Amino acid sequence: MGGVGEPGGGPAQPGAPLPTFRWEQIRQHNLPDDKWLVIERRVYDISRWAQRHPGGSRLIGHHGAEDATDAFRAFHQDLNFVRKFLQPLLIGELAPEEPSHDGPQDAQSWCLQHDLGHTSVFRKSQWNHVAQQFVMGQLKHHAKPNIFHKDPDVTVAPVFLLGESSVEYGRKKRRYLPYNHQHLYFFLIGPPLLTLVNFEVENLAYMLVCMQWTDLLWAASFYSRFLLCYTPFYGLPGALLLFVAVRVLESHWFVWITQMNHIPKEIGHEKHRDWASSQLSATCNVEPSLFIDWFSGHLNFQIEHHLFPTMPRHNYRKVAPLVQALCAKHGLSYEVKPFLTALVDIVGSLKKSGDVWLEAYLHQ
Template identity: 90%
Template sequence: SSVAYGQKKRRYLPYNHQHLYFFLIGPPLLTLVNFEVENLAYMLVCLQWTDLLWAASFYIRFFLSYIPLYGVPGALLLFVAVRVLESHWFVWITQMNHIPKEIGHEKHRDWGSWQLAATCNVEPSLFIDWFSGHLNFQIEHHLFPTMPRHNYRRVAPLVKALCAKHGLSYEVKPFLTALVDIIRSLKKSGNVWLEAYLHQ
């Protein structure tokens, strides 16, 4: 479990404050380290030369386009700023409907029931549908991963009716509640980790 893993650690980190600092550190590291560095390293290690050439062509085109306008420092700053903005959007949108609901109480379920237990939807609106790229319909996205996302709104009432018919949970949250739940989840898990450190 997370607590047992935390108890093996020997140093202290302020996990109980992660809900305050995560969004300053986590998302930028996600895109600048994970998406950029790790993806390029993976292509090199796995000898995926075609993918590596396409990735390199992006960087070449980006910097050839923006260095004449902003100079080298300005182009680098633009690149980092866009990636940081993208990373914040990505983290908030992907996490708002992936807050686990039943950690530590694993049950034997069928695949569909697991999808419903692991995700929730965020109330639709024209803005939220657009802003989230229709990923506010996360239940439908998990049940039908290859379906074009603009069709999730049409399928959602059918999925909801089927869940009601079979007594399955179909959770829909308001947008702001979903965002606050991310912070609550970080605070809760941070406190669990802190307890693991303090009571070794």
């Protein structure tokens, strides 16, 4: 076993003892151009490789200076294949006296088999990396739900305030909008514009400002294909109008279906929980039925959706009783709501956060 490594450790040499690091050293490496993470107690320097990550640099970057073992297992089907990419990035391992997680454990560390009921269209081949990059470039999944600046669904300040941001804005006397009425103006700008503005404009701005050229290329391929398909029929102005109309209609569905599982739950800064606890604390399910399953695209099983990000949605109903039983065994909360209650809770949570902001604004 090597001694305690220096904060600027380089790649591990083949056959040489691995240097060891403490969490206080690892935490220093969470910058855009200097990022480490821990997987299975081994320390990796992903500073340069993050830009090549098939799921995007933002997704893997959210785990900077943290233990990413659970997320690593949840998002990758063939762990042995992915470990080949990690090996050149290995710089050391956690010191024996250090805990595996840099933070409190809210529950026993348990991991559900992520590929339960899963069937893959990808095989081990030279095209596997390209195929995954295409899919993940088009379909992003948040691995840090309800965490500010790591989950785009809840990073909506200064338009809306949620969770801990309500207190922060109130204490700092920030009043860009009448947040105590945000549950009312939510209907005017939330469902109609969230997808169009937050997912289109904000993401494009991020890719341009941060020079995320790979992500920008995949986004450009989508817009090009859309315009090539519809411009011959409607002309360029008509195709653009169609795009906006579709996004606005989609936004109404998306906001109500996804936010009923998130906004009423705990929202705040990084708590450094284990995978299962972080997903369960940030999500809840909606009572299933044939109609709700179809209408929500099986996203009423939001807990399973987050625990098993690679599982096909039609299998959520099958695995849900197993997850619920396992949560009961380990004393973890597994919340299920009626559909209408979940919708009403969105408005109620916005009003509660607005009232918290007003209280802090007036009295702090």
